[in-house]
Amino acid sequence: MINKTVEERLLENSDCFLIPDDKVVHVMDEHSIDHAILVLTQARYSKIVVLDREGKIAGLLALSDIVNKMFDLTGIDPSNLEGLKVKDLMSTDVPVITDPFDVEVILNKLVDQAFLVVVDEYNVFTGIVTRREVLKSVNHLVHTINHVE
Ligand code: AMP
Numbered sequence: 001m002i003n004k005t006v007e008e009r010l011l012e013n014s015d016c017f018l019i020p021d022d023k024v025v026h027v028m029d030e031h032s033i034d035h036a037i038l039v040l041t042q043a044r045y046s047k048i049v050v051l052d053r054e055g056k057i058a059g060l061l062a063l064s065d066i067v068n069k070m071f072d073l074t075g076i077d078p079s080n081l082e083g084l085k086v087k088d089l090m091s092t093d094v095p096v097i098t099d100p101f102d103v104e105v106i107l108n109k110l111v112d113q114a115f116l117v118v119v120d121e122y123n124v125f126t127g128i129v130t131r132r133e134v135l136k137s138v139n140h141l142v143h144t145i146n147h148v149e
Contacts, residue, residue, distance in 0.1 A: 007103045009141050014101050017133035018118060024128050026051050029058040029087040036061055036086050049117060049128065050090045057117050057125050059090035099126060110134055 026049040027036045040048060040063050047062040069089055070076045095113045097105060099120065106129060109116055115130040 002104050002107070006141065006145075009145070010103050010137055011101065013137045013140070017129050017137050018099070018127045019130060019133065020127045021055075021125055024049055026125075027061060027086050028053065029085070029090065031086045033066060033081045033084045033086065033089060037066060040066075047114070049125070050086055051125055055124050057094055057096065057119060057123070058087065059092045060094055060117075061086055061090045065089045065091065097129065101129075106134060 025039060025043040025045060027039050029050050029052050036048075040046070040061070046064070047060055049057065050059040050061050052058040066081065066089060067076075069084070070078055070080050072080060094117050095109050095115075096117045096119055097109070099118055106116065110129075110131045113131075115128045117125065118127045118129060120126050
């Protein structure tokens, strides 16, 4: 169990650590791998969200998933990617949380994950919570915990 005051103060700030869906770089499961490489390269992220046509979370696509597919016994062969779609290489093991947030769950999951996917009660994607944004909120809190409003 985490301290109630800490939990409440972090939740007051939860708007700050949610990056809303319209600001999250993503690809669609039906997109080509060529398109996904372009998006990953432009965004400079190593892993991004994959959505389906209903706006639901389909998976996560990492640059390493693409590079692994290019490797074969003789070395790197980009032709191994020909004709592939995002859904062929994405992972479907997605760390998901729901809003309203459980701070303890977020803190525990962010130890192992760089970001968590947020969905609403209909399982529709609403954004992500990243390690950086949560750390910023925790940093703010530990510097202001004794301030009286
Ligand atoms: P950070 O904690 O800011 O380093 O973000 C951790 C990871 O979250 C990044 O490496 C990306 O995979 C993902 N991420 C952060 N911000 C965004 C964004 N605006 N759109 C898509 N993915 C993001």
